[in-house]
Amino acid sequence: MMIRLFSISALCLAVLSGCATTEKLASKVSFSGPDTPMQQVLKAQPDLVKNQNSLSIRQVFDRVESPTAAQIAVIESNLMDDSVSAIRTDYIFKWVEDDWKLQERKTSYQCARGKNKRSFQTAVCP
Numbered sequence: 001m002m003i004r005l006f007s008i009s010a011l012c013l014a015v016l017s018g019c020a021t022t023e024k025l026a027s028k029v030s031f032s033g034p035d036t037p038m039q040q041v042l043k044a045q046p047d048l049v050k051n052q053n054s055l056s057i058r059q060v061f062d063r064v065e066s067p068t069a070a071q072i073a074v075i076e077s078n079l080m081d082d083s084v085s086a087i088r089t090d091y092i093f094k095w096v097e098d099d100w101k102l103q104e105r106k107t108s109y110q111c112a113r114g115k116n117k118r119s120f121q122t123a124v125c126p
Contacts (some may be wrong), residue, residue: 002059002068011056028037034098034099034100035048035100036100037059037070037072037091037093037100038059038072040091040093040100040102041057041072041074041091044091044105045074045089048074048076051076053077053078053079054076054077054078055074055075055077056073056074056075056077057061057072057074057075057078058072058073059071059072059074060072062076066094067095068095069091069092069093069094069095070092070100071090071091071092071093072090072091072093073088073089073090073091074087074088074089074090074091075087075088076109077088081112081114082112083111083125083126084109084110084111084125085108085110085111085112085117086109086110086120087108087109087110088107088108088109088110089105089106089107090104090105090106090107091104091105091107092104092105092106106122108121108122109121109122109123109124109125111125112125113125113126114126
């Protein structure tokens with residue numbers, strides 16, 4: 001019983017020390033290439049992390065290896081606006097000449113009142 005307890009403790013210690021080492025290494029590695037789509041979106045909307053809204057960010061690439069297209073959807077909800085319940089901003093990126101280039105940015109709104117309360121629309125809410 002004592003050997004089993006010692007073995008489990010040693011295994012846990014080894015796993016935890018491995019995570020700490022990986023964290024230290026990851027923090028020393030710098031990304032020197034072009035900005036990723038996510039980095040570009042966060043630069044374009046720096047107030048996202050400061051606002052008190054509920055936030056959802058979804059990033060999708062066209063393929064796992066060597067992607068050539070990306071889409072990021074940012075949905076902000078619980079807004080301080082009684083006519084708008086959520087704002088969705090879609091960013092479309094293409095890989096062009098060794099860099100991610102923004103191709104399109106679309107903003108749509110989910111209204112808090114009216115007929116279409118569940119779907120997003122490009123028209124401003126009433």
